[in-house]
Amino acid sequence: MTTLSAGENTPNGEDLAGQRGLEEWLPRRLAAIGPAVTVVGDAMLDGWWSGTIERLCREAPAPVVDIGQRSFAPGGAANTAVNLAALGAKVRLVGVVGCDRAGAELLRQLEEAGVDTAYVCRVPDLTTTTKTRISSGGQLLLRFDESAGRIPTAALAASAVSLPEVLQNQDAVVICDYGAGFLSGPVKSTLVTALAGRPASLLAVVDAHDPRSWAALRPDLATPNAKEAAELLGLKLSASAGRPAVVVEHRQELLRATGAAAVVVTLDREGAILLPASGDVHRTWAKPVAEKQASGAGDTFVAALTLGRAASLPLTTSVDLAQAAADIVVRRPGTSVCSTDDLGQHLASFADTALDAGELARRIGRHRAAGQRIVLTNGCFDVLHRGHTRYLNQAKQLGDILVVALNSDDSVRALKGRDRPINTVTDRAAVVGALSCVDYVTVFDTPTPVPLIEQLRPEIYAKGGDYSPEMLTEARAVERYGGTVAILDYVADVSTTAVVKRIRHGGGAVPVEST
Known part of the structure; x- marks a missing residue:
């Protein structure tokens, strides 16, 4: 794992900010370290279309949206990868896309962001997973999804074969499993085998809709959101029912279910809860906003958390850094990215x-x-x-x-x-x-x-x-x-x-x- 150079970590591992001035030093230093991170998972393209509504259609009482603007951004594992790159990491992405217009656009944006796409498998006749949102007047109206269905076995096998080589000399691997099919069969079994005896210097982070399926990996970190944590516990977590307290109460169950050394549960407007196997529980508080069209803040959170830990920041500091990064992107419409400059300016805003x-x-x-x-x-x-x-x-x-x-x-x-x-x-x-x-x-x-x-x-x-x-x-x-x-x-x-x-x-x- 890449580390901060001698004299830059504080004596007790927790007061890094107090020693140098977090707001003006830390983001640039992390970018200078540039940990090597491999992201493996379900790459998607997010579409954001907006327009005006002036009439209903004749066939049904449904609004007609005259589309005036179309934009696209990497989503899913691809969003995690571009956020890591924007924060200074050296990033490889392992996944699949189709040989279609959506796949070409996704690859173009990934490469423009500095993500290594050499291990993204291009599959003929495959539909690149795309999630398109339609809005008008700042209100989200509809989302329609296009997906690949079943990914060809040959494409999964080719990706699996490359994994042992890809994971060489890496500081961290992030597994982004959103149930789209890539992280199944040979890819999953090869990952588990390759990481089972990983050195302590290789950080393993699981960001999955169902982290239980990766418990055998014994990841360093698992990052379920509130809904995913509720499913792990067989509970209904209501925002009005004190979710942070419920999560803390079920600390051991979450650790057992995920097999992780530490679990970070993200609770959107209520921040996040760090549940380590040993030591104190740590909580962050989000800075909520009214924006209803933001997406992908969880990917940004995971990216910043991974970057901090891969650079040997204390886990609590890394979680705080991740919360700050998520607070930035949740204020922006669409699927957006937090960069080193964004994070530095955000933290510097606390100087006065x-x-x-x-x-x-x-x-x-x-x-x-x-x-x-x-x-x-x-x-x-x-x-x-x-x-x-x-x-x-x-x-x-x-x-x-x-x-x-x-x-x-x-x-x-x-x-x-x-x-x-x-x-x-x-x-x-x-x-x-x-x-x-x-x-x-x-x-x-x-x-x-x-x-x-x-x-x-x-x-x-x-x-x-x-x-x-x-x-x-x-x-x-x-x-x-x-x-x-x-x-x-x-x-x-x-x-x-x-x-x-x-x-x-x-x-x-x-x-x-x-x-």
Whole structure:
């Protein structure tokens, strides 16, 4: 597996962002590493046709759409491949297309995107799988699909024969099985055999409608969406029934069903849940939008997740990166791609996220009027580590909107000494604001956050478990207006002071979980 060069991983594996500035460094560095990734699976062409409706047809009360625009984009495994290429990976695609216009268009776009198509089998008389969506006025009206039906045995056999060679010297393989028929018979059996004794440096990711069929592969990651996870569990997952909690409750069943070392369940508007075989559960929060015509965000998520892990980023960091990439494409109509520049600009947008107290109070007022509960926490958050990320994820789950108040640089110096903070408040705000669980960041320069608490009046005030309510002067301020003080888990032996000490004294990394 390709790794970050010496000195670029942080001491505890979790505070990469805090060391260099995630928003300006990480996407470019991943692209420079350029892991080699093979995508194997069901390649498709997505069509997006739009037009106007001014009449109904005479034969039935059905609208007539006068098509004004046609566009096409790689879909399915092909979409995963172009997203990986756009993020800087060196990508090969293994699949089949027909010798038809759709197949030619798909290959053209793949090659234009920098994807190696030498192992895409061109099959005469085969219909390239195409999914065409018809819309008008921003409203999706209809989708019609064309598919190959049964893929010739000779085409599957030819692809299977090439797999052992294709997988040589790769950092990752992504299996995209959408039930279109390519990943069956000889292709599947050859893949399982070739990857059964794979080296630890070769990451195996399964993105399948039915991950159970790949459990024998023992993949490193399986990435079911909410519907697929529900089918694995034999449950109905309703968005109104607390899907994240249900997924976490059934962690072991999902791990057993997929055979994976870790499962990442994507929950569209509710973000994603990382369920590792060992270590803490990790959640991301999506930035939902009203766009109803976006497609393929799951492919983008898998691509960014794979890229991060193939470059040896911690699993939690890779999941956060994947969520950021998905948040980008879900804001765009059609099937789109997240590039290195897109990701860098998106993360850089958090650099100026710190709001003054007045503007923050106005925004909180709107959230409260909508019935949302406000959670406030505060701290230095100087060199971000896994204790911070675990704590902030727990704080988010106490309410709807999480506000993080950062000590100013002068305040940190007063608390920690003249050699702190390591990172300026601008950098600290950018890193904390980039976490999917954080909604707002502000800065306070008073000895305690009591003035801010009295101005914002959060329903819940959260602090880490190394504090007690009796120790917090701010607890009395919260209780005066009827708020609640929540004391969260404390991660023993993990602190910014300890991290800085290891850096300065050359202690090196300490063993951590893979998450």
